[in-house]
Amino acid sequence: MATAVVLRYYNVPLPTTVRFVAYLGLGVVLPGTLLWRVLRGRSDRLVADAAAGAALGYTVEVLAYVAARWAGAPLLVLAWPIGMVTVALAVPRFRRYWRSAPGRRTPAAWAWSLVAVLAVFVFRSVRHFRGHGLGWPVSASTDADTPFHWALIGEAKHHMPMQAPWVSGERLVYHWFAYPEMAATSWVTGIDPLTLLVRLSPLPMVVAFLVLVAVLAGRLTGRWWTGPAAVVAALLVLAPNPYGWRLSDAWFGFGPVEDGSIFRLTAWTSPTQTFGALLFAALMLVLVDILEPAPDGPGPRGGAGRWVLVCLLLAGVSGAKSPYLPMLTGALLAAVALLVLTRRGLCRPMLVLAGLVALFTAGSQLVLYGGAGQGLVVEPLAIMSTYESMAAAMTGYTGPGAPFGRLAVIGGLTVLSWLLMWGGVLAARGRLLDPAVLLLLCVGLVGLAGVLVFGHPGGSQGYLIVSGRPYLAIVSVVGLSVALGSGPVRAGRAWSLVAAVAAGVGAVWLVRLADGPALPAGNLGWELARPYLALAGGAAAAAAALFTLRRLGWLRSGAVALLVCWCAGFGLASAGDGVRAVADDVVGTYGSGTWHAVDPAKQLGPDGRASAVDRDTYAVGRWLRDHADPDDLLATNAHCFGVHRPGGPCDNRRFGLSAASQRRVLVEGWGFTNSTYLRAAEDNVPPWFAEFWDRQRLADNDAAFTNPSPETVGLLRDRYGVRWLVVDASVTGSADLGGFAVPRYTSGLCTVYELPR
Known part of the structure; x- marks a missing residue:
């Protein structure tokens, strides 16, 4: 209802919103959810099935519409939802798919925390609404x-x-x-296409995507709180900004280095990225089912229905966003190699998936893209001179034609920031070689590698890190869950974590205070890297202290220290800079000072x-x-x-x-x-x-x-x-x-x- 009120304020009449929601529910989500349950089996959470069903419903809708439009009868797209619902009502053995499987109820805290995060997204959407009219x-x-x-x-x-x-x-x-x-x-x-583009269509896609991120995190950990934590990490966590300098919020990026946070912007400005992210998240959920089935999960391991789902979603992803399938191919092959090298054995389902994804990747390149690269070329570290909000670009340290050595320095600081953001990955320890967790990790790492290796004249290689960022957030939260242990968190451990976060936040603020508010004059060198090196030194000192006092071992000590920095970065970027950025977006965009x-x-x-x-x-x-x-x-x-x-x-x-x-x-x-x-x-x-x-x-x-x-x-x-x-x-x-x-x-x-x- 609140979203409808916001849309009404921005010139979308309530009857228009009602028509959109009615078609979305009856023509996309309902038949998609029924088909999802037929092919995968029922879960005990309606919201999880509905989010995945929305992705599947969108996929079949697109395929049906392409055929209907080609035949000259676009309204024949309705044949698919009508047919699916009719079959689910008429066939006795399909009627059970109208109900969720018996089991646990969705925790109220899980639901309300997700609602709160989604409310933040809708609140921030005002920036887009104010700058785009109907x-x-x-x-x-x-x-x-x-x-x-x-x-x-x-x-x-x-x-x-x-x-x-x-x-x-x-x-x-x-x-x-x-x-x-x-x-x-x-x-x-x-409804007019412009209204769909700048007001209505991206909203349910982002909501379903974030729900699937939460479902994936909970699926891998068995803890309800990891779902909302993964959504927050995927949507709001920024690279630490230890500079005291005032940095501009440019069109690309929100932090001092490339951190993939442009997703908050492209959720509205790039419908292809939003659509592809949703379909890919549903595909990853099916792959997790195949690689690591839950003991009480729906259906047998690798059942035929799930392989049909994989093919349908691969077809959808292939035309929704081009980077996803090459990323997934590389991630699967990397995961297979790591499992073999670590003597975990050959994961045959993963190898079969790699071949299937490679087949769809090659097919999409030939049929949809004609083998064209659309300007994407191998140009290492090109992204480092693209994003205008980087401190280096603002101070003239980098820019078009900058020496490669300078780009390498910024690349190193960027990788360090990634460690500080997603250091929880290291705490996952033994879980990292679980096939499903390893696949998600490899997807994120391939995205990071791609953004460092490739170049594009419009900066579009940044979509690689945007695409992989949610899966690094999920694995980082898995690591946080491992670090907290399987039982209830004891008071002593809870207080030590609170103290560690406070120490990390204090360290960053001390670095900012020492750095000063003014941009350094002249050519930058040491001044650019000094705040990050101070944070890295603090992380090393924290690891040494933990090793000496708690005798946890260097690996776990380093993981906990990086977790501290990750939490500190979250506390600063999201609770401080992030909230201020959201407030500035809504209140001060274009200098009007109003919501109009x-x-x-x-x-x-x-x-x-x-x-x-x-x-x-x-x-x-x-x-x-x-x-x-x-x-x-x-x-x-x-x-x-x-x-x-x-x-x-x-x-x-x-x-x-x-x-x-x-x-x-x-x-x-x-x-x-x-x-x-x-x-x-x-x-x-x-x-x-x-x-x-x-x-x-x-x-x-x-x-x-x-x-x-x-x-x-x-x-x-x-x-x-x-x-x-x-x-x-x-x-x-x-x-x-x-x-x-x-x-x-x-x-x-x-x-x-x-x-x-």
């Missing part, structure tokens, strides 16, 4: 991603197979399964030309959505993102017309396509400044707007099949097309012309 302004000037995602939902709603709608005929080489999901929801509910939406007159200028989707393009796009046939092709003379100054570079990430109209454009922008990445690599320029690869098509397109004649305008109609021309008068050289096409609609500087058939 009408104009759609988003602020710096956001090219929102119109990109919006255009692809419109493409999925009207066409299959999908293309890049801003460059007609360009193959879509991207992980695109999130867009058919929202397109299907739009067809069934009548961004004032376009202040942020985008009086005519809105600086917006990612300017006001006039938005208006003509919506008119075309209502008056043009979905198969009609548009042409425009506006190709550059934002305000393009003559003689300056053209930012090719313009998607506003194809997004607002939900129609294909001959050439609008050409950013975020594989052909653009290839051209950028050839010319050694950033991909958003690369030139269009088909110069003849662009010349033919622009000639109709700068030199209109029966020949130039007729060429667009007869050769390219253009039906509508959208003239933006702000573009230099634009001419009046009134003598060659029929003017149909004008908004400010933009006019729509129709070409007779």
Whole structure:
């Protein structure tokens, strides 16, 4: 109810929310939960089955919609939920799957603690709501991603197979399964795709994902509190920030080093990452069942139903987010090698899984991605010069063209921060070689290795650590559970842990106090690493003290010391900096000091030309959505993102017309396509400044707007099949097309012309 109130405040009417929830519950979660229970068996927790069932329901919904849309009948997507529910009602042996298995009730503390964490997420979502409208302004000037995602939902709603709608005929080489999901929801509910993108669809995906993180942690430890602890660690724990310097909260990242915390931002700005995270979490739950079945768990070890689940979820993950399957392949192979090297024996189910995942990985690369890398290249430590909120970038220590030695220093500090965040992994000791725990650990480690090894011109290699971060958090919590012992925590141990956390927090604050609030002048060196080395020295001293006083042994002493630093980092980053960041997000975003939406007159200028989707393009796009046939092709003379100054570079990430109209454009922008990445690599320029690869098509397109004649305008109609021309008068050289096409609609500087058939 509270979420519905927040959505209503941000212009989502209550009936719209009700329609969305009704379809989500009856068309996705219910049939998905029934199918999950049929294939895996019932558990004694409805919320666990429902979260996993949502992931499975989304997967089957996407596959069903792709087939239905390809057949030209998108509403046939409803055949799958209707059929599943009908079978579950009609077949006697399936009726038991409507009920949970008898067993323990969900602990109230588990449920309410998760509700509290999810409330924090909804509270923080206000930042996104304030900066993204359901009408104009759609988003602020710096956001090219929102119109990109919006255009692809419109493409999925009207066409299959999908293309890049801003460059007609360009193959879509991207992980695109999130867009058919929202397109299907739009067809069934009548909700506008933009409302789904910036208000509704990501919410249940994140909620189900976090529930699955909690379920996985509880599944591996048997303790209820580890579930909420893993969710908090996955969502809120940041790398320790021992600097006294005031660091800016830049667009990428939230701490002084790369720590994967961008997930808090990409939960809304990257629907593909959110969708992929949910499907992958459900897949990991099935893999844990196969590798380490619970004694009282549902179904036999490795039953046929679970292998069907694995195949279905692998199919979903393959098109939901491209990094996940290569990460999982590498993690499985690494886990197999470690088990063999440690003489634990060959885990045959894990080897079979590695082969199956490798098969799906190769298939997705050939079928969905065409073998394209989308700009991802081997470039060690490239991420260290990308994130603007890093202290090194702010002080000029790193940046584009920085020496590799400096990047290596920041890389070392980043790895040290990872140890301080997830030091609980070391306390897991013997559990680390349990196949299921080892797999989760390897997934996280492969993500960390990937972010250090690969580079991407847009910083997208950061999604590797975002993808692996939740599983490192789970294993770290498993280690914390091991360190606390199997029985009740004794008072003495509890007080020693409290004292250790207090000492760690005090140590970080002392380092901050000694460091001072001002940024050091001149070139940085020792000053950059000193706070982290002080923390590492403190951890070593704590380990030595524990070894001397408690005689726990060096390994366990080091693990406990790192746990202390992990808790101290959590106490500082999440309880201090994290809370302040959330408060700043809600209260102070864009300097308005209120919860209201961004004032376009202040942020985008009086005519809105600086917006990612300017006001006039938005208006003509919506008119075309209502008056043009979905198969009609548009042409425009506006190709550059934002305000393009003559003689300056053209930012090719313009998607506003194809997004607002939900129609294909001959050439609008050409950013975020594989052909653009290839051209950028050839010319050694950033991909958003690369030139269009088909110069003849662009010349033919622009000639109709700068030199209109029966020949130039007729060429667009007869050769390219253009039906509508959208003239933006702000573009230099634009001419009046009134003598060659029929003017149909004008908004400010933009006019729509129709070409007779």
